Amino acid sequence: xxxxxxxxxxxxMVAHDNKKHDxxxxxxxxxxxxxxxxxxxxxxxxxMLEYELGLRxxxxxxxxxxxxxxxxxxxxxxxxxxxxxxxDPLEPQPHDPDVKALLRLAALWxxxxxxxxxxxxxxxxxxxxxxxxxxxxPQIDPRQWHGAED
Numbered sequence: 001x002x003x004x005x006x007x008x009x010x011x012x013m014v015a016h017d018n019k020k021h022d023x024x025x026x027x028x029x030x031x032x033x034x035x036x037x038x039x040x041x042x043x044x045x046x047x048m049l050e051y052e053l054g055l056r057x058x059x060x061x062x063x064x065x066x067x068x069x070x071x072x073x074x075x076x077x078x079x080x081x082x083x084x085x086x087x088d089p090l091e092p093q094p095h096d097p098d099v100k101a102l103l104r105l106a107a108l109w110x111x112x113x114x115x116x117x118x119x120x121x122x123x124x125x126x127x128x129x130x131x132x133x134x135x136x137x138p139q140i141d142p143r144q145w146h147g148a149e150d
Contacts, residue, residue: 006036006130009081012071013041013049014063014102016093019086020048026086026117028053030124040080042067068098072105078137083113084120110135 011034015023023045027034031053041049043062050057061067074080083106093099106113112135114120123129 007132008037009129010038010040010079011082011084012074012080013039013045013057013084014068014071015045015086016063016088016091018088018091020045022117023084023086024048024052026084026120027055031055033124033130036130040071040074042071063098064093064095066098068095068102072098072102075102075105075109075111078109080111082123083111084123085113085115086117086120087115108138108140110137 013023013027027049034055039049039055039057040046040060041057042060043065046057046059049055050059060070071080071083075083083102085102085106087099087103103113103115105111112123114123
């Protein structure tokens with residue numbers, strides 16, 4: 001048996017309106033695992049998870065008024081480890097540019113991101129999730145960006 005201490009992950013959870021129930025059910029199923037981690041969520045989602053499941057959740061703004069951007073900034077600043085984002089690809093969102101920017105930042109900074117229950121299940125059940133595995137964060141040189149000034 002492995003006696004190594006479990007690593008606490010900083011997990012952000014976001015869900016569009018049509019996916020909030022799916023995220024709630026997923027979190028309910030994984031409540032014991034999630035309770036051992038530092039949880040962050042955008043406004044309504046965080047309130048729902050705290051109220052329905054009794055999980056301690058650090059709440060950010062609602063997604064449409066800046067919460068998605070707050071999560072993206074936390075990923076860029078290395079203050080979050082994992083993104084669980086149950087997004088609705090069939091429903092137009094008034095803040096679609098923010099959603100795209102959040103997913104772009106997760107990919108850019110090599111942050112583990114799950115956009116549906118199946119991927120989130122595989123991620124959270126991996127032995128790497130609770131272990132000391134550290135994924136590679138790229139070194140970003142701003143001069144590499146198109147249009148960057150010298």
